[in-house]
Amino acid sequence: xxxxxxxxxxxxxxxxxxxxxxxxxxxxxxIKSGSLLGRTVGQVRAVDGVTLSVRRGRxxxxxxxxxxxxxxxxxxxxxxxxxxxxxxxxxGTELTTLRSGQMRGLRRQVQMVFQDPYGSLNPxxxxxxxxxEPYAIHDGPKGKDRQQAVQQLLExxxxxxxxxxxxxxxxSGGQRQRLGIARALALRPELVVCDEPVSALDVSIxxxxxxxxxxxxxxxxxxxxxxxxxxxxxxHVSDEVAVMxxxxxxxxxxxxxxxSRPRHxxxxxxxxxxxxxxxxxxxxxxxxxxxxxxVPSPAAPPSGCRFHTRCPKAQDLCSQEEPLLRPTPEDPExxxxxxxxxxxxxxxxxxxxxxxxxxxxxxRAPSPARTSITKNREGSA
Amino acid sequence: MSATDLVDxxxxxxxxxxxxxxxxxxxxxxxxxxxxxxxxxDKLAIISAVFIVLLILVAIFAPVITAVIGHGPNVQFxxxxxxxxxxxxxxxxxxxxxxxxxxxxVLSRVIYGARVSLAIGIGATLIxxxxxxxxxxxxxxxxxxxxxxxxxxxxxxxxxxFLLLAIALVARFGPSFQxxxxxxxxxxxxxxxxLVRGQVLALKEREFVEAARSLGSxxxxxxxxxxxxxxxxxxxxxxxxxxxxxxxxxxxxxxxxLGVQLPTASWGGMISESQNGSLYxxxxxxxxxxxxxxxxxxxxxxxxxxGLRDALDPRSGRSQLGK
Numbered sequence: 001x002x003x004x005x006x007x008x009x010x011x012x013x014x015x016x017x018x019x020x021x022x023x024x025x026x027x028x029x030x031i032k033s034g035s036l037l038g039r040t041v042g043q044v045r046a047v048d049g050v051t052l053s054v055r056r057g058r059x060x061x062x063x064x065x066x067x068x069x070x071x072x073x074x075x076x077x078x079x080x081x082x083x084x085x086x087x088x089x090x091x092g093t094e095l096t097t098l099r100s101g102q103m104r105g106l107r108r109q110v111q112m113v114f115q116d117p118y119g120s121l122n123p124x125x126x127x128x129x130x131x132x133e134p135y136a137i138h139d140g141p142k143g144k145d146r147q148q149a150v151q152q153l154l155e156x157x158x159x160x161x162x163x164x165x166x167x168x169x170x171x172s173g174g175q176r177q178r179l180g181i182a183r184a185l186a187l188r189p190e191l192v193v194c195d196e197p198v199s200a201l202d203v204s205i206x207x208x209x210x211x212x213x214x215x216x217x218x219x220x221x222x223x224x225x226x227x228x229x230x231x232x233x234x235x236h237v238s239d240e241v242a243v244m245x246x247x248x249x250x251x252x253x254x255x256x257x258x259x260s261r262p263r264h265x266x267x268x269x270x271x272x273x274x275x276x277x278x279x280x281x282x283x284x285x286x287x288x289x290x291x292x293x294x295v296p297s298p299a300a301p302p303s304g305c306r307f308h309t310r311c312p313k314a315q316d317l318c319s320q321e322e323p324l325l326r327p328t329p330e331d332p333e334x335x336x337x338x339x340x341x342x343x344x345x346x347x348x349x350x351x352x353x354x355x356x357x358x359x360x361x362x363x364r365a366p367s368p369a370r371t372s373i374t375k376n377r378e379g380s381a
Numbered sequence: 382m383s384a385t386d387l388v389d390x391x392x393x394x395x396x397x398x399x400x401x402x403x404x405x406x407x408x409x410x411x412x413x414x415x416x417x418x419x420x421x422x423d424k425l426a427i428i429s430a431v432f433i434v435l436l437i438l439v440a441i442f443a444p445v446i447t448a449v450i451g452h453g454p455n456v457q458f459x460x461x462x463x464x465x466x467x468x469x470x471x472x473x474x475x476x477x478x479x480x481x482x483x484x485x486x487v488l489s490r491v492i493y494g495a496r497v498s499l500a501i502g503i504g505a506t507l508i509x510x511x512x513x514x515x516x517x518x519x520x521x522x523x524x525x526x527x528x529x530x531x532x533x534x535x536x537x538x539x540x541x542x543f544l545l546l547a548i549a550l551v552a553r554f555g556p557s558f559q560x561x562x563x564x565x566x567x568x569x570x571x572x573x574x575x576l577v578r579g580q581v582l583a584l585k586e587r588e589f590v591e592a593a594r595s596l597g598s599x600x601x602x603x604x605x606x607x608x609x610x611x612x613x614x615x616x617x618x619x620x621x622x623x624x625x626x627x628x629x630x631x632x633x634x635x636x637x638x639l640g641v642q643l644p645t646a647s648w649g650g651m652i653s654e655s656q657n658g659s660l661y662x663x664x665x666x667x668x669x670x671x672x673x674x675x676x677x678x679x680x681x682x683x684x685x686x687x688g689l690r691d692a693l694d695p696r697s698g699r700s701q702l703g704k
Contacts, residue, residue, distance in 0.1 A: 075591075078595050079595075080591055080594055080595055103597070104597050107595065107596060107597035108597075110595075111595065111596075112592070112595045114588050114591070114592055115588070116588050119587050119588035119589060120588040120589050120591075120592045121589055121592075122589040122593075122607055122610070122611070123589075123611070124610035124611050124613070125607075125610065133593070133596055133598070133606075134596050134597075137596055137597045137598055137602070138597060180592075183592070183596070187596075
């Protein structure tokens with residue numbers, strides 16, 4: 001589904017297919033010493049060589065723990081932060097070398113929906129002024145026309161045109177997020193980067209906002225880069241999912257393939273942590289993998305595979321050599337970066353590892369217990 | 382999109398419809414309306430506000446009022462205003478606040494003194510406010526060397542001995558209304574600038590600033606369209622508290638003979654005059670009335686400022702202690 005430009009990339013789609021292409025994107029934040037001169041004493045490697053692409057009209061879900069660099073990636077793609085190196089191409093146009101004058105055009109094409117519906121709307125401005133701002137900046141309609149455009153936007157996202165003169169404080173969290181979505185749509189962008197758009201909302205409201213996003217995607221042909229840490233949300237909205245750990249993509253693939261046959265132990269652990277209300281879970285037969293320890297500091301990432309410090313399958317090789325993204329045998333578009341990937345149907349939990357389990361070969365004959373776990377996982381699919 | 386839904390979608394139609402039918406019942410209130418409602422509960426602040434408004438009206442219409450009284454501020458009444466020994470007459474039917482040593486009506490002079498006090502107090506505060514806001518916004522928003530330079534400059538001004546500089550400048554340029562006004566404005570803005578800078582440091586990290594940037598706002602637009610409105614409550618409160626400081630400073634300068642010059646009536650000047658030859662020992666009204674005026678206006682502005690602070694930011698200050 002996406003282009004893999006890693007050395008082992010098996011498929012290369014025509015460039016026209018992809019709206020957004022990110023290649024070897026790096027974003028380091030310098031760590032300054034406290035002295036007056038502010039000497040740089042280190043780098044926080046927030047995003048460290050990410051290659052991704054998003055097809056036009058589709059949704060790429062990006063998941064990972066807090067602090068893995070998801071939001072930084074979003075801010076680099078939307079040009080809120082300059083990239084340290086690498087390339088971001090939108091419709092074939094390189095964004096990282098754009099000058100500020102050309103950036104204005106980019107702003108029309110890439111918009112962002114923010115995580116915090118309370119912080120992202122200026123509390124001292126009225127709805128009409130907040131939603132009219134994109135038009136004010138980009139020489140859009142003025143006066144009565146602008147008001148009409150804003151009111152149409154309001155109605156399109158499920159609010160009332162009467163809300164034009166209200167302040168953001170008068171709205172609930174879900175309504176505020178609708179305002180944030182309306183603002184992002186005002187300029188009719190092609191790509192919308194959603195940075196955890198529903199994680200601050202009640203679960204019941206989350207579904208409504210997700211449905212709104214889907215409807216708008218169909219209506220306006222939007223392409224989404226959808227960032228979240230909630231795997232069920234990502235599964236619901238995405239066509240393709242990328243899993244990020246400490247600034248790197250560890251696994252990426254079509255949503256069905258990745259959720260049913262995760263290959264990277266980290267993906268596996270994340271998926272096993274999704275609360276599952278199915279009967280099997282209640283009987284206690286599902287295995288939850290609990291990762292121990294914290295995410296290592298992105299200022300000093302572990303050598304080799306960055307996950308090896310917490311990985312139940314880690315071997316010597318993992319700390320020495322960094323695994324590259326490679327395709328799974330079943331699906332060339334499903335890629336992962338692991339020396340000892342999880343075999344299909346293999347339960348992965350701490351304490352159940354034997355020496356033989358570390359082979360990268362799929363297991364032929366899963367035990368009855370393992371079968372039930374697999375069923376459980378697929379049952380929720 | 383994935384065909385499977387892990388998320389429970391019970392109501393695909395959107396949130397409970399925005400109350401389009403009955404907006405009047407659950408009327409939303411703007412932040413300003415909410416603040417005013419809280420302010421209205423603060424009786425002291427309301428009384429102070431009424432007093433200040435009345436005083437401003439008195440100052441504006443001072444010529445009319447003194448014409449009604451029939452005593453101009455600088456008109457001497459040697460026959461009725463001074464007794465047989467040439468000493469001032471006390472408060473009475475003819476002169477409500479008494480007269481001074483030249484036979485002038487103290488009431489008229491207090492009324493005219495309000496003009497000087499308010500013009501300098503409010504004028505200097507407004508100038509300070511504009512300079513302080515602009516410098517504070519730039520320092521806080523840009524940070525780095527800009528901030529270092531502007532902040533150190535503000536620190537420098539704040540550490541200046543105000544009175545010494547005032548004396549030196551008056552010695553050089555001669556005392557005048559304008560000099561006092563600019564002097565107070567010049568020394569007033571760094572305090573506002575530092576306050577605003579701190580607020581901007583916090584505000585610029587808010588997501589709505591990032592949102593503005595992602596829409597394509599330039600720095601100037603973000604500073605003055607997005608951040609500035611969020612500074613206004615703070616500015617209103619601090620200005621209200623700066624006005625009495627400036628009024629007292631003006632009175633101090635006039636008292637020392639460095640401010641508004643005689644015969645123009647000013648409260649500080651009147652208090653100073655009352656001390657000439659210890660006149661106040663026999664004519665207490667010369668000292669008491671301008672002092673009370675000064676006291677009341679200072680108190681009113683301070684109470685109003687406190688009330689505004691509580692009303693605009695309910696989480697801070699007195700309101701919690703008062704409950």
